[in-house]
Amino acid sequence: MNIVDQVGDRVLALIRRSLREFIGLPLIVVAVFLGLFALSYLLDDALWDRSGPTPVPWLSHLLGDTSAIASLLGTVASGMITVTSITFSLLLIAVQQTASTLSTHVYDQFIQRRSNKLSFGFFVGLSVFVLLTLGSANPDHKPIIGALLSLLMTGAALCMVVILIYSTIDQMRPHAVITAIHDHTMKARVVDGRMIAGTRQFPRAGLSWSQVVRTDAYGVVCGLDLPTIERSAAEQSADIEIIGRVGTNVAFRDPLFRIHAARAPSADALMNLKRSVTEAIKIEPRRTIDSDAGFGIEQLYSIAWTTASTSKQNPQPAILVCHCLRDIIARWSSADKILENSASRVAYADRGVDDAIQAIAAIGVVASESMQNMLAAEVWRTLATLIDDVPAERLPALTDTVRRLLSSLGDHVLTHDLEGELGRCRRSLESRGEPDAAEAIRVAAETLAMSIGTLNARGTRVPTSA
Numbered sequence: 001m002n003i004v005d006q007v008g009d010r011v012l013a014l015i016r017r018s019l020r021e022f023i024g025l026p027l028i029v030v031a032v033f034l035g036l037f038a039l040s041y042l043l044d045d046a047l048w049d050r051s052g053p054t055p056v057p058w059l060s061h062l063l064g065d066t067s068a069i070a071s072l073l074g075t076v077a078s079g080m081i082t083v084t085s086i087t088f089s090l091l092l093i094a095v096q097q098t099a100s101t102l103s104t105h106v107y108d109q110f111i112q113r114r115s116n117k118l119s120f121g122f123f124v125g126l127s128v129f130v131l132l133t134l135g136s137a138n139p140d141h142k143p144i145i146g147a148l149l150s151l152l153m154t155g156a157a158l159c160m161v162v163i164l165i166y167s168t169i170d171q172m173r174p175h176a177v178i179t180a181i182h183d184h185t186m187k188a189r190v191v192d193g194r195m196i197a198g199t200r201q202f203p204r205a206g207l208s209w210s211q212v213v214r215t216d217a218y219g220v221v222c223g224l225d226l227p228t229i230e231r232s233a234a235e236q237s238a239d240i241e242i243i244g245r246v247g248t249n250v251a252f253r254d255p256l257f258r259i260h261a262a263r264a265p266s267a268d269a270l271m272n273l274k275r276s277v278t279e280a281i282k283i284e285p286r287r288t289i290d291s292d293a294g295f296g297i298e299q300l301y302s303i304a305w306t307t308a309s310t311s312k313q314n315p316q317p318a319i320l321v322c323h324c325l326r327d328i329i330a331r332w333s334s335a336d337k338i339l340e341n342s343a344s345r346v347a348y349a350d351r352g353v354d355d356a357i358q359a360i361a362a363i364g365v366v367a368s369e370s371m372q373n374m375l376a377a378e379v380w381r382t383l384a385t386l387i388d389d390v391p392a393e394r395l396p397a398l399t400d401t402v403r404r405l406l407s408s409l410g411d412h413v414l415t416h417d418l419e420g421e422l423g424r425c426r427r428s429l430e431s432r433g434e435p436d437a438a439e440a441i442r443v444a445a446e447t448l449a450m451s452i453g454t455l456n457a458r459g460t461r462v463p464t465s466a
Contacts, residue, residue: 012330
């Protein structure tokens with residue numbers, strides 16, 4: 001693919017993404033206002049621009065002067081434009097302040113809310129409606145219905161300003177931001193799940209020939225056309241192992257997928273297979289949370305890292321993130337477990353739960369960096385709760401996380417809360433048949449307890465040997 005084709009594909013992907021993420025719904029609302037203007041114009045022509053008695057005398061008497069209507073609509077139009085610009089500027093400043101505190105991912109969840117899209121579309125559409133109605137006012141056409149609708153909808157818009165301001169402030173609370181990301185992640189998992197359910201974890205056995213196919217594109221894998229890949233693989237009696245999973249950043253010559261077959265296909269067949277599978281893997285400039293649950297996980301631990309680290313020193317959002325990750329792991333491990341399709345010719349490794357566990361490990365690291373004892377206790381509480389309940393196949397990943405996080409305990413003070421959660425985690429491991437990991441926690445807790453009553457500098461709670 002040459003540079004011109006890549007640029008064209010990126011522009012088209014950007015347009016599709018913009019319409020899907022935000023611009024689409026406001027444009028529909030503006031289109032509705034345009035249709036409403038056309039309807040009001042036709043009604044005004046039918047009611048007022050004809051001979052005979054006036055259909056609605058009181059309305060004609062109130063808004064029957066064309067010059068008065070033009071003056072009124074001019075005032076309304078300028079006022080609406082001013083209110084819209086000032087309100088949107090203030091709201092964007094509020095969003096920016098929250099993004100600087102939590103993470104730039106706040107922008108993603110803000111534009112994903114349908115209420116925000118409707119509000120923006122309503123204000124823009126109303127401004128367009130009023131301007132068109134103002135432009136249609138002339139001696140031959142009296143936009144009385146249009147002026148009445150403009151007044152009524154302007155009053156509604158002014159009431160909406162208060163609602164929009166409160167809604168934006170409420171959305172910018174850390175709890176609302178994190179909960180919104182959690183909900184989007186759960187919805188994206190449903191989309192991911194439909195795709196993963198049509199694949200298998202590993203390629204079939206007995207396929208001795210394989211070849212890695214590399215990409216010449218740059219971007220992020222955002223989706224797979226699974227029926228096309230299945231059909232192409234079946235035609236060549238091959239299996240396709242997807243290396244670039246959804247959410248994977250790829251660059252020129254990065255491995256994208258691997259072809260497995262019993263014997264090497266012919267040169268033409270191999271070329272056709274490579275081309276069809278490559279075209280079925282959608283690569284876009286950036287990730288989207290609509291169909292990429294891993295992106296939601298990344299957003300959550302990014303917020304946790306930003307707020308809990310020494311740059312912000314605010315453990316509360318990170319604690320909320322731990323709650324969300326615990327809920328996600330528990331649901332994806334048990335209630336929403338995805339079974340593979342053994343008849344599929346596409347191998348796709350599901351790493352959703354593993355990514356969430358790695359996110360908890362990352363939060364444990366930042367709790368050590370900033371010495372947030374409350375956050376550290378929450379991390380160990382999360383691990384203990386999950387170890388108690390997850391299926392056996394998820395236990396090794398949690399046990400490995402426990403072992404890796406033990407080294408971070410040396411930076412903490414052994415508070416009662418932290419000591420209690422360490423003991424709970426140790427008992428959970430013992431009950432699940434992991435005595436070695438439980439013993440490692442016991443030794444670490446006893447070593448840390450030796451620092452109680454001893455004055456140590458930051459980062460040296462547990463004295464190290466020279």
